[in-house]
Amino acid sequence: MLSATFLTPQQIVKELDKYIIGQHEAKRNVAIALRNRWRRMNVTSDIQNEIVPNNILMIGATGVGKTEIARRLAKIADAPFVKVEASKFTEVGYVGRDVESMVRDLVEQSVNMVKARKKEEVKEKAAHAVEEIILDALIPPMRSKTAGFPVTTEEANGTPASDVELNERTRNLFREKIKNGELEERKIEIQVKQNTGPGVGMIGAGMMDEVSMMNLQEMLSGMMPKKAKKRKVTVGEARKFLLEEESAKLVDMDEVKEEAIRKAENAGIIFIDEIDKIASGTGKKGGPDVSREGVQRDLLPIVEGSTVNTKYGVIKTDHVLFVAAGAFHISKPSDLIPELQGRFPIRVELTNLTKEDFVRILKEPKNALTKQYQALFEAEGVTVSFEEDAIDEIAKTAFEFNVEMENIGARRLQTVMSRLLNEFLYDVPDKTFPDSQIKITREMVTQKLKGLVANKDLSEYIL
Numbered sequence: 001m002l003s004a005t006f007l008t009p010q011q012i013v014k015e016l017d018k019y020i021i022g023q024h025e026a027k028r029n030v031a032i033a034l035r036n037r038w039r040r041m042n043v044t045s046d047i048q049n050e051i052v053p054n055n056i057l058m059i060g061a062t063g064v065g066k067t068e069i070a071r072r073l074a075k076i077a078d079a080p081f082v083k084v085e086a087s088k089f090t091e092v093g094y095v096g097r098d099v100e101s102m103v104r105d106l107v108e109q110s111v112n113m114v115k116a117r118k119k120e121e122v123k124e125k126a127a128h129a130v131e132e133i134i135l136d137a138l139i140p141p142m143r144s145k146t147a148g149f150p151v152t153t154e155e156a157n158g159t160p161a162s163d164v165e166l167n168e169r170t171r172n173l174f175r176e177k178i179k180n181g182e183l184e185e186r187k188i189e190i191q192v193k194q195n196t197g198p199g200v201g202m203i204g205a206g207m208m209d210e211v212s213m214m215n216l217q218e219m220l221s222g223m224m225p226k227k228a229k230k231r232k233v234t235v236g237e238a239r240k241f242l243l244e245e246e247s248a249k250l251v252d253m254d255e256v257k258e259e260a261i262r263k264a265e266n267a268g269i270i271f272i273d274e275i276d277k278i279a280s281g282t283g284k285k286g287g288p289d290v291s292r293e294g295v296q297r298d299l300l301p302i303v304e305g306s307t308v309n310t311k312y313g314v315i316k317t318d319h320v321l322f323v324a325a326g327a328f329h330i331s332k333p334s335d336l337i338p339e340l341q342g343r344f345p346i347r348v349e350l351t352n353l354t355k356e357d358f359v360r361i362l363k364e365p366k367n368a369l370t371k372q373y374q375a376l377f378e379a380e381g382v383t384v385s386f387e388e389d390a391i392d393e394i395a396k397t398a399f400e401f402n403v404e405m406e407n408i409g410a411r412r413l414q415t416v417m418s419r420l421l422n423e424f425l426y427d428v429p430d431k432t433f434p435d436s437q438i439k440i441t442r443e444m445v446t447q448k449l450k451g452l453v454a455n456k457d458l459s460e461y462i463l
């Protein structure tokens with residue numbers, strides 16, 4: 001859950017700075033919202049339940065970092081996170097996804113996170129158990145592990161103690177060999193459990209809601225006998241397989257479900273992208289607007305706080321943090337129904353990126369494009385370097401394209417970079433470069449891209 005060493009707002013911004021250039025206002029607000037949840041969890045009085053999350057509405061043109069901020073935020077918070085597109089939903093009763101599915105997805109995500117953590121916790125124990133199973137397959141024990149009862153008839157008939165001892169010694173020897181990875185290629189026979197459930201998905205699809213469908217499926221697969229099949233595999237393969245099985249056995253799923261629900265309730269983040277697409281736009285009545293408003297009305301109780309049924313149990317959405325984002329080119333935030341507007345009290349505007357921002361985005365983030373390409377070439381043993389001038393030219397070209405054609409924000413850098421480096425990516429490693437070095441210069445950038453700038457028809461097609 002939320003730990004005592006949770007990052008402060010300033011630390012959160014510092015983390016976000018590693019990936020996102022500029023947009024300080026947005027970073028600041030999401031950082032506060034995140035820290036506030038930790039603060040709420042540490043409130044001891046009854047008012048804890050009254051404290052509502054600071055849901056945020058991010059407004060900004062395409063490709064300026066809205067989604068990126070939300071995604072990084074979730075990573076920092078180690079919180080269950082789902083991203084949905086508002087335009088994908090349809091009003092309840094129509095064909096399409098209903099809004100509650102986003103909450104079910106959040107719980108699913110939370111279950112996966114908790115399960116993974118719990119599996120990690122029992123990893124050592126599971127590994128130990130697996131070692132014993134593999135050992136048993138290699139050298140079956142003479143002495144029963146349960147209370148030392150004799151297992152073999154020979155032993156029952158009075159096998160000399162020395163044989164049992166010898167068996168133990170051999171087993172110990174092999175245990176060491178397994179540990180040292182000396183027997184990875186040895187073939188052994190293990191029991192493999194197979195699920196023999198029918199394809200329940202076919203039955204009654206369309207007649208049942210998603211939850212009862214899932215419950216039914218789970219129930220049936222629990223009832224179906226798990227057929228055990230013998231398979232000959234190498235020790236290495238067996239380990240991978242058994243480890244999964246043993247750690248799953250050691251994890252208490254009821255505990256996982258409960259913890260996952262709590263985690264989703266208190267730490268979950270739902271990011272609703274393209275919320276502007278469900279705003280009513282010009283205010284005309286009728287047509288598609290009716291359904292859009294329907295989606296908004298469906299969203300309302302979820303954002304406001306309600307209970308949703310999931311296959312892992314009931315979840316209350318009161319403290320889930322919602323971050324909505326949209327470009328709002330055509331519609332305005334005020335075109336959303338007032339109740340929904342009110343549920344996103346914090347508005348942050350993301351600024352358009354400048355050419356200077358582009359220069360920094362190309363160089364600075366941990367996942368900067370120049371670093372990504374360098375890593376790709378490095379995998380071929382080729383070192384790529386970008387001269388300062390070249391980076392400047394790339395940024396400038398991308399910026400110009402955005403002005404002349406559609407403004408797609410920082411995404412333009414991706415298309416420009418790929419255009420610039422594609423030929424090298426094709427040539428490496430078949431063609432060799434002097435000293436395995438490629439130096440990207442300003443001339444190279446202009447030469448490869450200027451033709452496109454001049455020829456608008458061509459560039460619109462290619463970039």
Ligand SMILES: Nc1ncnc2c1ncn2[C@@H]1O[C@H](COP(=O)(O)OP(=O)(O)OP(=O)(O)O)[C@@H](O)[C@H]1O
Binds near residue numbers: 365
């Ligand atoms: N301020 C920024 N700093 C660093 N990288 C950025 C920034 N803005 C955008 N990017 C990069 O551009 C890409 C697109 O950004 P993002 O997905 O956040 O756009 P968006 O604002 O959500 O746009 P849309 O409205 O189209 O969804 C991301 O891969 C991201 O790496």
Ligand SMILES: [Mg+2]
Binds near residue numbers: 066067068
């Ligand atoms: Mg986005």
